Amino acid sequence: MSTLLIVEDEPKMQRLLELNLSEEGYSVECAQDAESGLRLLRQGKIDLVLTDLKLPGMNGLEFLQAVKRSNAHLPVIVMTAYGTVETAVEAMKAGAGDYVLKPFSMEEIKLLIRKELDVHNLREENVTLREALGKRLEFKNIIARSPKMQEVLATVERVAPTNSTVFLGGESGVGKDLIARALHQHSRRAAGPFIKINCTAIPESLLESELFGYEKGAFTGAVGSKPGKFELADKGTIFLDEIGDMPGSIQAKLLRVLQDREFERLGGTKTLRVDVRVVAATNQDLRAALEQRTFREDLYYRLNVVPINIPPLRERKEEIPYLADFFLDRLAREAGKQLTGITPEAMRLLKDFHWPGNVRELENVIERAVALSTGTSLDAGDIQLDVSPSAPSRPSTTAPFPPQGMTLEQFEDEIIKEALRRAGGNKSQAARLLGLSRNALRYRLSKMGVPDEENSSQ
Ligand SMILES: Nc1ncnc2c1ncn2[C@@H]1O[C@H](COP(=O)(O)OP(=O)(O)OP(=O)(O)O)[C@@H](O)[C@H]1O
Ligand SMILES: [Mg+2]
Numbered sequence: 001m002s003t004l005l006i007v008e009d010e011p012k013m014q015r016l017l018e019l020n021l022s023e024e025g026y027s028v029e030c031a032q033d034a035e036s037g038l039r040l041l042r043q044g045k046i047d048l049v050l051t052d053l054k055l056p057g058m059n060g061l062e063f064l065q066a067v068k069r070s071n072a073h074l075p076v077i078v079m080t081a082y083g084t085v086e087t088a089v090e091a092m093k094a095g096a097g098d099y100v101l102k103p104f105s106m107e108e109i110k111l112l113i114r115k116e117l118d119v120h121n122l123r124e125e126n127v128t129l130r131e132a133l134g135k136r137l138e139f140k141n142i143i144a145r146s147p148k149m150q151e152v153l154a155t156v157e158r159v160a161p162t163n164s165t166v167f168l169g170g171e172s173g174v175g176k177d178l179i180a181r182a183l184h185q186h187s188r189r190a191a192g193p194f195i196k197i198n199c200t201a202i203p204e205s206l207l208e209s210e211l212f213g214y215e216k217g218a219f220t221g222a223v224g225s226k227p228g229k230f231e232l233a234d235k236g237t238i239f240l241d242e243i244g245d246m247p248g249s250i251q252a253k254l255l256r257v258l259q260d261r262e263f264e265r266l267g268g269t270k271t272l273r274v275d276v277r278v279v280a281a282t283n284q285d286l287r288a289a290l291e292q293r294t295f296r297e298d299l300y301y302r303l304n305v306v307p308i309n310i311p312p313l314r315e316r317k318e319e320i321p322y323l324a325d326f327f328l329d330r331l332a333r334e335a336g337k338q339l340t341g342i343t344p345e346a347m348r349l350l351k352d353f354h355w356p357g358n359v360r361e362l363e364n365v366i367e368r369a370v371a372l373s374t375g376t377s378l379d380a381g382d383i384q385l386d387v388s389p390s391a392p393s394r395p396s397t398t399a400p401f402p403p404q405g406m407t408l409e410q411f412e413d414e415i416i417k418e419a420l421r422r423a424g425g426n427k428s429q430a431a432r433l434l435g436l437s438r439n440a441l442r443y444r445l446s447k448m449g450v451p452d453e454e455n456s457s458q
Contacts, residue, residue: 002117003027003044007037007051007063008079017050020106021113034058038066046074048117050109053080053087061090068095073123075116079104085298092301115163119306122158139182142175143323146316152179152308159306160186165258167303168281170310171405173360176281177241179310183279184237192236197229200242208250209266218267228265230257230274237277243303244284244295251296258302278303312405313355313362320351323359327366328378335370345380353385354414356405361386413448416441 004026008014018028029046031037033056040046049067053060064076078091078099088099097116100109137144137153144153159166160183168176177196184194202210209218213228229238240246246254257263262273280303289295313320324342332339342350346369355361369382402411416434423429431441 001025001027002047003029004113005029005031005037005040005046005049005051007031007034007049007055007060009033009052009054009056013052016106017109020110024110026113032056034060034063034066037063038070041067041070047120048113049074049076050113051076051078053078053091061087061094064091064094064096073120075120077109077112077116089297089301092304098305119159119162119164122161139186142178142182143319143326145319145322146311148311148316149319152310153182155306155308156182157186159183161188163277165278165280165303165305167305167307168279168310169286169307170281170283171312171358172283173358174310174312175359176283176310177239179308180237180239180241180279180281184239184277187237187277189236189277193233194237194239195229195233196239196241198241200245204247204249207247208253211250212253212263212265213268214266215268218265222267225265225268230263230276231272233276234274235276237279240278240280242282243280244282244286244289246295248294248296251299255296255299255302258299313358314405314410317351320362321347323362324350324366327363328370331363331367331370337370337373339370339373339375339377341377343377343379346378346383349380349383349385354403354406354410356403357386358405412444416444416448 004021006014006017006021006028008017008030009032014030014032018030022028029040029044031040035057037049037051041049051060051063055063058066060078060080064078067074067076072095075097076095078088078096079102080088080091080099081102085101088096088101091099097119098112100112137150137157139153139156142153144150156179166180166183168179170176180196181194184190197210199207209222209226209228211228211230213226213231214222215225216222240254253263257274258278261275262271264271286295286300290297290300313323321342324347328339328342350362350365357364365383365385366378368384369378372384373379373382402408406414416430419430419433420427423433427441427445428438431438434441436444
């Protein structure tokens, strides 16, 4: 039995919640203000906190922060009145698991509590289980040998069975599609539909009707009626790809679906309810869009319930050999070629490249190599890396610029490595080439994790 702590100063509301939630089988503790809430938290075992945002004395937001300080993993749901969505958003930023807008139905709050407890319990269970077994997570067709990707799979495993909205971030080609599908396959909805919609690929004028469907006569040319993707995804998962490109006009309607799971078809009057799990993805930095107000903040926090960030390939280079072998195996079979492996020299080339196009680019390079190869294994001559846009081989008139996907810092690191190569490893000479003092270079090298053998190149 889980214990809930309700912090609410309005006696009627408190009583109503206490009654309903006890009936639901929870053990319920109540507090009228933040201070007594914190006291109860210290005293006993509380599994979830449900708090009003407007409290006497210490307000709900401060209370939330205090709760999170004492136990960062404790799930908290905040209640707030209509018209104060901004505060709710603040609360999500401060670590609340979710929020409800007053007035809400008891059904709604019960569902939310169930969901938060589920996510929390699953996480605890998975962590202990895996720690006990010390095992590596393996998903079909997904290579995940780096700690960062293991972390991604652990999150997928833990949230897949819930209905929580998942928000996938990461550069182009890192595997967002792959992870979205894995979430569906490992969910209780696996037998239901997986519907993907790419917000960039569809013109703004069509996107709304694609998502929500339309009735006959809704617009010129609507000669019949048609269900939208949300209806088609009922009992399954909808994958909203490139969500950063969703036009403002549609964002409001999407927010409503996320909040209440209901909408109307274009030109329709009937309100439709659907049971869908939403997975969204973007390769943009949505925080910038939030600042420029092209993306709604409330929608962002509704989507960002469980964020999963997939790291770029250059931050998990240890995975390159596994990925390369995996692609070789599949692509050679598809091409009907007898290729048994990749030579060490070819592998070296692959490992040294910075992969602006991430895993997709690696897959393409292997595909090209398989097509070119005439031997029994891929060798360096078969590997054609696309260095054209970033590394001109002849002096160019344009200023040097970091290749796509590389940060300025990484670009600088590459230049430093190149200087060292040209100087044959002599740091004083490399420093001169770069116009740096020897100490400045040593500092940079230590930041890059290059061991400092002070006497080696005096
Ligand atoms: N960890 C992985 N293991 C095996 N294959 C992978 C992995 N990551 C990505 N891939 C493969 O790389 C290709 C690109 O991945 P995917 O389409 O999922 O990227 P994406 O992040 O959705 O890219 P975009 O932002 O351009 O849509 C796919 O063919 C996918 O199967
Ligand atoms: Mg994709």
